[in-house]
Amino acid sequence: MSDYNLNVSHPWQNYINGQWVDNPEKIPVYDPATEKLIAEVARAGQAEVDMAVAAARACHEKGEWKGVRPIERGRKVMGMGKYLMDNLDEMARVLCIDSGKPLDQAVTEVTSSARFFEYYGSHADKMEGTSIPLGDGYVDFTVYEPFGVTAHVVPWNYPLECAVRSVAAALATGNTVIIKSPELDPLTAYYLADAAEAVGLPDGVLNILCGYGHEAGAALVSHPGVDQIVFTGSVGTGQSIMHAAADRVIPTVMELGGKSAGIVFPDANLDYLVEQAKWGIFMNSGQVCSAMSRMVVHRSYMDEVVETLADVTSNLTMGHGLEGHFVNALISNNQLERVQEYVNVGKNEAEMIIGGSMADREGYFMQPTIFTNVQSGSRIEQEEIFGPVLSVIPFDDEEEAIAIANNSDYGLCAGIFTNDLNKAMRAARDLKAGQIYVNEWWAGGVETPFGGYKKSGFGREKGLAAMMNYVQTKNVGIKILP
Numbered sequence: 001m002s003d004y005n006l007n008v009s010h011p012w013q014n015y016i017n018g019q020w021v022d023n024p025e026k027i028p029v030y031d032p033a034t035e036k037l038i039a040e041v042a043r044a045g046q047a048e049v050d051m052a053v054a055a056a057r058a059c060h061e062k063g064e065w066k067g068v069r070p071i072e073r074g075r076k077v078m079g080m081g082k083y084l085m086d087n088l089d090e091m092a093r094v095l096c097i098d099s100g101k102p103l104d105q106a107v108t109e110v111t112s113s114a115r116f117f118e119y120y121g122s123h124a125d126k127m128e129g130t131s132i133p134l135g136d137g138y139v140d141f142t143v144y145e146p147f148g149v150t151a152h153v154v155p156w157n158y159p160l161e162c163a164v165r166s167v168a169a170a171l172a173t174g175n176t177v178i179i180k181s182p183e184l185d186p187l188t189a190y191y192l193a194d195a196a197e198a199v200g201l202p203d204g205v206l207n208i209l210c211g212y213g214h215e216a217g218a219a220l221v222s223h224p225g226v227d228q229i230v231f232t233g234s235v236g237t238g239q240s241i242m243h244a245a246a247d248r249v250i251p252t253v254m255e256l257g258g259k260s261a262g263i264v265f266p267d268a269n270l271d272y273l274v275e276q277a278k279w280g281i282f283m284n285s286g287q288v289c290s291a292m293s294r295m296v297v298h299r300s301y302m303d304e305v306v307e308t309l310a311d312v313t314s315n316l317t318m319g320h321g322l323e324g325h326f327v328n329a330l331i332s333n334n335q336l337e338r339v340q341e342y343v344n345v346g347k348n349e350a351e352m353i354i355g356g357s358m359a360d361r362e363g364y365f366m367q368p369t370i371f372t373n374v375q376s377g378s379r380i381e382q383e384e385i386f387g388p389v390l391s392v393i394p395f396d397d398e399e400e401a402i403a404i405a406n407n408s409d410y411g412l413c414a415g416i417f418t419n420d421l422n423k424a425m426r427a428a429r430d431l432k433a434g435q436i437y438v439n440e441w442w443a444g445g446v447e448t449p450f451g452g453y454k455k456s457g458f459g460r461e462k463g464l465a466a467m468m469n470y471v472q473t474k475n476v477g478i479k480i481l482p
């Protein structure tokens with residue numbers, strides 16, 4: 001049996017104005033695979049939020065970060081990525097124990113987080129404005145200015161990457177940052193403070209708070225000193241944050257939930273498709289906003305696809321993330337119970353092929369579950385379960401497949417598996433989602449804009465487009481006097 005202890009000594013405290021700030025009140029953090037306490041972190045509340053906002057505001061107003069030459073700012077942001085790569089082994093191990101995800105997926109998360117720092121840092125000096133022709137008597141140009149204090153409220157399923165993808169762009173464009181890390185798995189966020197110190201960010205540029213959503217989260221998003229909010233999480237929380245932002249008329253980016261569909265035509269290669277589906281729905285035990293939680297399969301192909309996928313699924317091993325298993329624990333007992341409730345609903349709505357219950361072992365493990373002959377419009381087909389549960393829905397013609405895929409309140413991602421280029425292009429045109437995948441679920445990466453249509457949110461993360469979230473445009477018009 002492996003040693004599942006963290007085996008690291010790190011201050012699990014709020015990081016404000018370049019200092020670790022403790023609090024006798026703690027938030028307990030558990031390993032979801034063993035249910036054991038692994039850390040107690042200092043709890044942030046209104047007082048810590050006030051301190052962090054004051055620090056970030058003062059730093060911004062003094063120009064200590066926005067005033068740094070973009071090339072120098074970019075170097076520091078890129079340096080934070082290097083810090084992550086230099087500490088990859090420790091961070092990945094901590095992330096694995098903290099979030100429950102398999103170690104190889106934790107390595108990927110740390111590595112792609114480092115990429116965000118590299119990608120956005122290298123663009124800090126490329127935020128070029130435009131020159132606008134008003135005629136001989138004028139010079140007119142635009143500049144992009146940072147908003148100021150940006151708040152980043154982060155979910156637990158990708159606690160490091162979801163923080164870094166917005167923080168890296170916000171820093172590169174000259175903003176100061178306050179992270180509200182997820183209370184269920186906050187540990188890797190603290191390493192961003194170490195990265196900030198390693199590259200010499202001025203005090204107050206980066207602040208990290210761990211607190212409960214209704215407490216620190218709500219205090220942060222309604223704070224009068226915050227200029228912009230990036231939220232990644234559920235629709236309900238997003239709505240309450242949008243209300244708080246509306247009260248103060250400040251911009252938000254909303255990265256919300258998903259119920260994404262992959263359409264499968266009979267010409268799709270079976271083995272390749274099944275491998276894609278295995279990752280698409282069961283990676284991180286389905287706790288992925290962009291998971292392929294719906295598979296819309298041509299009726300003539302459905303039984304063969306489902307049978308082969310069930311076979312592959314039955315061979316997936318389950319266990320602690322450190323031990324190289326594919327199926328990992330869900331984040332908490334609440335999440336496990338929520339997924340089990342949906343599976344119980346599904347048993348009355350569709351035909352269950354495999355899975356169906358919590359695993360009989362320690363930790364919050366759920367068996368990967370597949371439902372077939374699912375009706376479009378049923379609850380398990382419409383609602384975000386956020387667990388290892390796949391709904392397979394049959395279709396008879398292309399038009400119906402697109403209609404089923406689009407029959408959702410969400411519109412985060414959609415995909416199509418076919419060798420017919422015209423079919424793929426028609427689907428890419430007609431599917432209502434922010435990212436479309438042809439023949440590879442999650443084709444794309446740090447460089448490709450990601451975000452939702454419909455209730456999946458608005459604004460884009462990733463790609464150069466996301467840098468525009470963190471700047472406001474100023475136009476300067478000059479009359480040339482004779």
Ligand code: NAD
Pocket residue numbers: 153154155156157158162180181182183211212213214216217218219221232233234235237238240241254255256257258288289290384386412456457
């Ligand atoms: P959640 O909405 O419960 O919590 C997200 C964050 O918001 C946490 O840090 C939480 O503490 C905080 N929070 C909760 N209530 C708050 C409030 N009133 N004010 C301010 N902050 C508050 O979501 P979750 O359960 O952590 O994450 C799962 C959800 O996130 C799923 O719906 C998933 O699809 C979505 N998600 C979306 C993306 C994306 O990029 N679109 C990525 C990852 C997760």
